[in-house]
Amino acid sequence: MLCLLSLALFFSCAKSSFESPAEAFVAGGKSEFLISVNYISWTGGACADGCGAEAKEMVTPIPDASVDLYLGQVSMNDVAGSPVLALRTDQQGNVLMESLVPDRYTIVVHTLLGTLSRTIEAEAGVRKRVDFNY
Numbered sequence: 001m002l003c004l005l006s007l008a009l010f011f012s013c014a015k016s017s018f019e020s021p022a023e024a025f026v027a028g029g030k031s032e033f034l035i036s037v038n039y040i041s042w043t044g045g046a047c048a049d050g051c052g053a054e055a056k057e058m059v060t061p062i063p064d065a066s067v068d069l070y071l072g073q074v075s076m077n078d079v080a081g082s083p084v085l086a087l088r089t090d091q092q093g094n095v096l097m098e099s100l101v102p103d104r105y106t107i108v109v110h111t112l113l114g115t116l117s118r119t120i121e122a123e124a125g126v127r128k129r130v131d132f133n134y
Contacts, residue, residue, distance in 0.1 A: 002051045009109055011055035033097040037065040037089050061093025062134070066110040069097055073119045083108075107132075124129040 039060045068083035087095045100122045108117045113134040120130060
């Protein structure tokens, strides 16, 4: 049973990106995205050491990752244009994109591990946390 639970946790947590619940804040009708870029690895393996083993998730922040913000829904083939914002993650793998006009945006993250993207809606007065996991 523990083996199945470990396997279920592995697949449910191994998404490349996800959006956490939004937080309300006051910013004069603007929006914010808090981007987190991490490398996720597992120790003990999901049943790799036998069905009695517990897998442990290891989350390592990726500092200095390139994070670009494009207006609208942009495919990976269309990112040749100039981004609205081009920032880099801090030592904790985070970057805050502030004072965004409510609209649809595409976030593109570039690391040595590859490129990931996600299209998301910016809502007035709301901060959304978006995690990109490799």
